[in-house]
Amino acid sequence: MAGPNAAQLWVESPQKTVYRTTTVPQSPSTSIKLVAARGEYESAQIAVRAKERLRIERVRFGNLTAGGKRPIPGANLSYHFVAYKDDSKVAANPFFPDREGNLLYPESAMPDPLSNDRATWVEAGQTQPVFVTGFVPRGTAPGTYRGTATVETTRGDYSVPIQLSVHNVEIPTIDKSPFTNYHWTMTNGFTWDGFSWNGEAGQAYDVGKYYYGVETYSDAWFDLMDEFARKLAEYRTNMVWLRTDLFLQSTGTELSEFVRGIPSDIDWTNFDRYVEAFKRHGITNFANQHLIHALNKMPDSEKPDDSWNAKLPDSLPVTDAFLTNYLTALHQHLKSKGWTNGLTWYQHIRDEPITADQRNLWTYVARKIQQINADIGADFRTMDADPEGILLDDKTKPYVDTWVPLTPAFEHKKAGYKAQQAAGQALWVYTCEVNTPPWLNRFWTQPTMTGRMLFWDLEREGVQGHLHWAWNAWYVGPWKGDSYIVYPDKANLTVKSSLRLEAHRDGLEDYELLNILRKRNPALAEQIVDSAISPEDPRRYTLDPAYLDTLHGYIVRAAAGETVGAIPQPTSPYEGQAVPRTFLLDSTDDNISYSAGWAPRQRQSAYLGSVHLSKTAGDKATYEFDGTGIDAFFEKNTTTGKASVSVDGGPATVIDLYEAVPYDRVTAYRKTGLPPGKHRIEITNLENREVRFDGFRVHLAPGQQHFDATLKDLKLTNVAEFRFEGHRGDYALLVDQAASTVGLTPTLTDAGGTITVDGSAVANGATVNVNVANGKNKVEIRTLASDGKTAKAYELTLVKGAVNTADANIARSYSAVSASAARDGDGGVQYGPQKMVDGEYGTMFAAKQGYTDANPFPHEIVLGWNEPKAFNTLVVATRGGIPQGLTDVDVEVSANGTDWTTAAQGVAFRWTHDDDDGIMEYSVADLPDLQGVRKLRLKINDANYTRWSMYAVYELELYNLPALRSVTSSPTR
Numbered sequence: 001m002a003g004p005n006a007a008q009l010w011v012e013s014p015q016k017t018v019y020r021t022t023t024v025p026q027s028p029s030t031s032i033k034l035v036a037a038r039g040e041y042e043s044a045q046i047a048v049r050a051k052e053r054l055r056i057e058r059v060r061f062g063n064l065t066a067g068g069k070r071p072i073p074g075a076n077l078s079y080h081f082v083a084y085k086d087d088s089k090v091a092a093n094p095f096f097p098d099r100e101g102n103l104l105y106p107e108s109a110m111p112d113p114l115s116n117d118r119a120t121w122v123e124a125g126q127t128q129p130v131f132v133t134g135f136v137p138r139g140t141a142p143g144t145y146r147g148t149a150t151v152e153t154t155r156g157d158y159s160v161p162i163q164l165s166v167h168n169v170e171i172p173t174i175d176k177s178p179f180t181n182y183h184w185t186m187t188n189g190f191t192w193d194g195f196s197w198n199g200e201a202g203q204a205y206d207v208g209k210y211y212y213g214v215e216t217y218s219d220a221w222f223d224l225m226d227e228f229a230r231k232l233a234e235y236r237t238n239m240v241w242l243r244t245d246l247f248l249q250s251t252g253t254e255l256s257e258f259v260r261g262i263p264s265d266i267d268w269t270n271f272d273r274y275v276e277a278f279k280r281h282g283i284t285n286f287a288n289q290h291l292i293h294a295l296n297k298m299p300d301s302e303k304p305d306d307s308w309n310a311k312l313p314d315s316l317p318v319t320d321a322f323l324t325n326y327l328t329a330l331h332q333h334l335k336s337k338g339w340t341n342g343l344t345w346y347q348h349i350r351d352e353p354i355t356a357d358q359r360n361l362w363t364y365v366a367r368k369i370q371q372i373n374a375d376i377g378a379d380f381r382t383m384d385a386d387p388e389g390i391l392l393d394d395k396t397k398p399y400v401d402t403w404v405p406l407t408p409a410f411e412h413k414k415a416g417y418k419a420q421q422a423a424g425q426a427l428w429v430y431t432c433e434v435n436t437p438p439w440l441n442r443f444w445t446q447p448t449m450t451g452r453m454l455f456w457d458l459e460r461e462g463v464q465g466h467l468h469w470a471w472n473a474w475y476v477g478p479w480k481g482d483s484y485i486v487y488p489d490k491a492n493l494t495v496k497s498s499l500r501l502e503a504h505r506d507g508l509e510d511y512e513l514l515n516i517l518r519k520r521n522p523a524l525a526e527q528i529v530d531s532a533i534s535p536e537d538p539r540r541y542t543l544d545p546a547y548l549d550t551l552h553g554y555i556v557r558a559a560a561g562e563t564v565g566a567i568p569q570p571t572s573p574y575e576g577q578a579v580p581r582t583f584l585l586d587s588t589d590d591n592i593s594y595s596a597g598w599a600p601r602q603r604q605s606a607y608l609g610s611v612h613l614s615k616t617a618g619d620k621a622t623y624e625f626d627g628t629g630i631d632a633f634f635e636k637n638t639t640t641g642k643a644s645v646s647v648d649g650g651p652a653t654v655i656d657l658y659e660a661v662p663y664d665r666v667t668a669y670r671k672t673g674l675p676p677g678k679h680r681i682e683i684t685n686l687e688n689r690e691v692r693f694d695g696f697r698v699h700l701a702p703g704q705q706h707f708d709a710t711l712k713d714l715k716l717t718n719v720a721e722f723r724f725e726g727h728r729g730d731y732a733l734l735v736d737q738a739a740s741t742v743g744l745t746p747t748l749t750d751a752g753g754t755i756t757v758d759g760s761a762v763a764n765g766a767t768v769n770v771n772v773a774n775g776k777n778k779v780e781i782r783t784l785a786s787d788g789k790t791a792k793a794y795e796l797t798l799v800k801g802a803v804n805t806a807d808a809n810i811a812r813s814y815s816a817v818s819a820s821a822a823r824d825g826d827g828g829v830q831y832g833p834q835k836m837v838d839g840e841y842g843t844m845f846a847a848k849q850g851y852t853d854a855n856p857f858p859h860e861i862v863l864g865w866n867e868p869k870a871f872n873t874l875v876v877a878t879r880g881g882i883p884q885g886l887t888d889v890d891v892e893v894s895a896n897g898t899d900w901t902t903a904a905q906g907v908a909f910r911w912t913h914d915d916d917d918g919i920m921e922y923s924v925a926d927l928p929d930l931q932g933v934r935k936l937r938l939k940i941n942d943a944n945y946t947r948w949s950m951y952a953v954y955e956l957e958l959y960n961l962p963a964l965r966s967v968t969s970s971p972t973r
């Protein structure tokens with residue numbers, strides 16, 4: 001029996017992040033309840049919070065039984081202790097020798113590694129999660145199976161009931177899967193290390209030697225490879241790559257020999273043992289190492305130049321000989337082993353081509369591979385990671401067998417990729433360190449569940465495979481989780497799993513279930529994914545672990561052909577999400593009241609792009625609504641604390657908004673079952689920590705109607721590129737300098753409502769022209785919904801005359817400029833703050849990379865002048881604003897250089913381009929008339945910086961322009 005004061009136990013979702021500081025929730029779950037298909041792994045976490053120091057000796061599982069059915073043996077259940085640190089270190093390596101000795105997972109509040117230890121200590125006042133996983137054997141009869149997990153501790157034993165609901169649907173084995181999951185693995189080498197040509201070779205970086213102490217190609221080494229293969233297959237990886245060059249070198253053959261012919265004495269022994277190890281565990285897809293390492297050794301006369309842009313060479317004698325001999329020898333050997341049937345062989349050419357020369361060489365080699373295939377009866381399939389879609393060139397497309405764009409490139413060029421897929425080519429995607437949050441990925445700096453939902457989105461899009469470059473690239477060291485998803489376990493000659501790998505497998509299994517369901521009911525499969533991930537933008541998704549668990553159970557039952565009813569209602573909002581009898585309200589809505597201390601903040605991943613921020617205990621936000629329930633959603637991160645929420649003055653619910661990584665649009669409070677009518681919700685900051693409030697979802701009574709006065713769209717002519725957001729009431733936009741008018745075309749969300757522009761009625765969807773002169777031209781648009789009560793106002797500031805000349809741009813007459821995040825040394829010369837006030841759009845101020853991680857916002861940019869200045873308009877120019885633009889600043893001014901006044905707070909800069917694509921974006925701030933300014937200080941509250949660990953400003957511009965009221969002409973149509 002357990003001592004009453006020893007520990008508290010409860011159960012959490014496998015997607016839920018449990019911290020050492022996590023306490024028992026108000027309504028804890030005390031049993032494990034899983035829903036699964038046959039052949040599926042399902043997990044849960046048992047959280048053990050120690051009141052007194054104790055040791056968990058083991059977790060014991062009994063058989064799971066269901067009446068007269070064959071039981072599921074207890075051996076099908078396993079456990080691992082969730083860890084917050086891993087003691088493994090980066091070994092000596094030729095890639096990053098300076099990183100030797102760095103911990104692979106330093107001490108962190110965020111858990112990731114899963115320990116293989118059978119016992120662990122739990123300190124008093126701390127929580128230790130135990131990750132429990134059950135596997136449903138194939139052929140298990142459907143039914144509800146029950147059993148017990150017993151947590152045996154030095155302070156007594158604790159029993160946790162288990163209920164496993166098995167349904168009549170089966171996950172296919174990995175060799176029968178319609179989806180290819182491809183991990184690059186570090187084994188006898190990684191990418192180019194150890195490559196030998198004419199006797200010149202570097203050192204191969206063998207994982208067995210450096211991390212496990214086993215000799216390369218020894219029996220112990222191949223046993224380790226067999227264990228790697230078992231683990232990869234267990235987690236549904238069904239494709240790996242081979243360093244064929246290193247295997248052949250180890251038995252006496254260099255790739256350089258294939259230039260002269262096919263060597264007669266090739267020894268394939270080590271190659272064969274390696275392939276057999278992976279094949280034995282059901283892995284049926286293999287990729288040969290990139291050819292570029294050999295192609296780089298070809299004569300200079302056979303390397304691409306500008307002439308290749310017009311026409312590729314008909315032949316390249318040395319290159320052709322090498323490719324023909326090498327691939328012929330490989331094919332002959334594979335055929336002799338019987339490995340051309342049942343196994344698929346891919347050929348890499350060059351990783352991530354981005355230049356015309358790289359594309360042209362890739363195209364030539366891919367064309368040659370097709371010719372070789374035809375000549376010898378082989379089927380080497382061309383594929384490579386394509387970060388920007390450069391292979392979607394008409395000259396290249398015929399020679400691509402498998403497309404592998406980066407997920408942002410796939411989204412941007414989806415029509416082109418889908419057309420190639422429709423023509424019969426395979427379509428995969430890849431992820432890496434470039435797909436930073438909020439892109440769905442597997443970083444440990446984002447919620448673990450995003451790595452699972454990636455595969456939901458890929459199934460919805462019909463994507464057939466996924467590549468990630470690093471299963472175990474431990475030589476890189478911590479890289480936010482991008483470089484490995486397992487950890488070495490030298491003591492047991494295996495690897496340790498991670499929370500991210502468990503989520504990865506869950507996502508792959510979900511892909512299979514959704515794919516099965518799609519064959520029966522494609523509309524339902526689509527709607528399920530849409531309820532969790534926006535169909536318009538996969539960077540908008542639920543972050544509610546409980547909701548994802550609920551949806552998984554729904555998917556299993558639907559895939560089994562059961563009657564499932566309506567899809568469970570979504571809990572995390574995204575733009576355009578349709579949930580019956582509800583409406584969403586952004587934190588910027590005029591009907592929400594805030595006490596002093598709250599301020600708007602732009603947040604890239606927030607609902608509609610902004611939150612309201614409080615930093616002081618006692619700050620309140622209130623909203624009166626008409627309905628039967630309300631949800632409040634927030635941003636969570638390391639800076640956010642606790643808040644209380646109450647409805648109609650009733651008991652307050654305390655919500656903890658802390659997370660170790662950013663969570664956006666999280667429904668942290670829900671109140672339903674209220675009587676129809678008017679109600680009042682109040683949010684109170686309980687600590688002197690941040691509360692980042694994002695918005696409400698109001699639940700309506702049956703028959704109740706919500707009226708919306710926002711514009712569905714607003715089209716403008718003769719202005720700089722912008723994106724209209726219906727909730728946002730103010731816009732400051734640059735007008736083309738040559739234009740004398742701007743055309744406005746407003747369209748209502750409520751087609752029965754009315755519109756006025758500067759007081760004159762305008763028909764819904766009609767275009768009116770407004771005259772613009774040099775200055776800040778003000779235009780007001782007012783709308784009224786069809787109820788005659790609900791209204792919305794928009795103010796446009798159309799800025800003409802903001803021309804970046806030395807005379808007009810006041811910033812360029814600075815006497816001093818500085819930035820707290822400035823680089824030093826040569827970086828300060830090339831990317832220093834002076835570059836944003838030099839009048840050149842080809843130069844930029846770029847913050848020091850990594851500075852923000854160690855020095856949280858706010859940062860500062862300061863300009864000073866020898867003489868007092870006057871201005872009222874701020875323009876920030878940036879290329880690729882979504883990855884590197886400023887988003888939120890306070891504008892402060894000083895007349896004497898010492899005393900500061902806040903001129904504008906929470907100034908928002910909005911951006912539309914998701915890459916540095918060469919297009920300059922301009923974001924405008926309409927400031928009050930500022931006079932006698934000797935110093936300007938921009939306090940940077942936030943910026944887009946995570947992708948490249950920096951933010952940038954290409955030009956900072958200040959103008960003093962007259963304020964004008966535009967003259968509106970009659971509608972043109």
